[in-house]
Amino acid sequence: MKAYILEKNGGVENLKQVQLKDLVATGDQVLIETKAIGINPADVLVRNSDFMLNMITGGNVPEQIILGWDVSGVVKQVGEKVTTFTVGDEVFGLISMPGLGSTYATEVLASEHQLVLKPENIQFSEAGATPMAALTAWQAVVTKANVKSGDRVLVHAASGGVGHFAVQFAKEFGAYVIGTSSAKNEDFVRSLGVDEFLDYTKVPFEEQLEKVDVVIDAINSVEHIQRSIKVIHSGGRLVYLQPHFAEALEASLQEAKVEGFGVFVSSSAENLKEIASLLASVKVNTKVTQTFSFDDLKDAHNVVESGRATGKIVVVTE
Ligand SMILES: NC(=O)c1ccc[n+]([C@@H]2O[C@H](COP(=O)([O-])OP(=O)(O)OC[C@H]3O[C@@H](n4cnc5c(N)ncnc54)[C@H](OP(=O)(O)O)[C@@H]3O)[C@@H](O)[C@H]2O)c1
Known part of the structure; x- marks a missing residue:
């Protein structure tokens, strides 16, 4: 899979695109083929600051850091304990918040308890921009x-x-x-x-x-x-x-x-289900104003870091 690793805390130049081994889902994990990734001020704060990185991970900073918490995509594989989702389902979620969601990748592993089915009437880009x-x-x-x-x-x-x-x-x-x-x-x-x-x-x-x-x-x-x-x-x-x-x-x-x-936001499929139902009934809309390709993810960071973004900024994988 393709992924961005954070080489060290600091500017966007520290986000490096690399090729990593494909992931495998076990237990209650779902493997998602990524379609869209929302970019948030938290991503920028954690990229910039080792204090924030330590805070959000509770001090458990892994050797290989992949940022990102928002994701939408298609279920590619499920662990043996997964009961809610099957291969081919279209899902979205806020992954491991607090913790490291590691969604800046073309494949993402998530607990089934953090995911919700994507409403059929919304695009992957809108779903990926929504969770956080x-x-x-x-x-x-x-x-x-x-x-x-x-x-x-x-x-x-x-x-x-x-x-x-x-x-x-x-x-x-x-x-x-x-x-x-x-x-x-x-x-x-x-x-x-x-x-x-x-x-x-x-x-x-x-x-x-x-x-x-x-x-x-x-x-x-x-x-x-x-x-x-x-x-x-x-x-x-x-x-x-x-x-x-x-x-x-x-x-x-x-x-x-x-x-x-x-408020410090936390992953919640329960809350996200309520939000999904408002999106499904078009009572609430996710307003994506700028979309970037996976290769241009650093440009998306720059927009969010400016503090002047309107609505949501999202990265799509294709
Ligand atoms: N605690 C948590 O769990 C949590 C979760 C998410 C976000 N946050 C924090 O919440 C803040 C907002 O997040 P966000 O995702 O909404 O950010 P955002 O999308 O980057 O917000 C940008 C918007 O803020 C407006 N703005 C900036 N200063 C303003 C001011 N003084 N008065 C009114 N509007 C102002 C800008 O409008 P103009 O360009 O028109 O000024 C711009 O449209 C960030 O500091 C983020 O770190 C915290």
């Missing part, structure tokens, strides 16, 4: 914030991978949704169904909003999240995606009487 961003948004909007009909929900970075799913899930649960991005992404964010759009580059959001029920804050900044706390009413909920900010946010949350939840 959609599961993060699901675990933020549904599992932690428990967004309900009538809630006023502010979604920051609504134009990003996580944000574009968070907007759609919150709308699906009946919320009134306010989405932020810069002006160039306004049409994209409005196309997701937001009730209000805010250009964060024009006026600070806290000067335009007050007393919202829920904020989903995907911005990697304690200061930004503290500004978010100011627009939530007493008894409201904040979800942030940098759980290590918990201590720094504690005092502000207490003072504002706001409940705070730090």
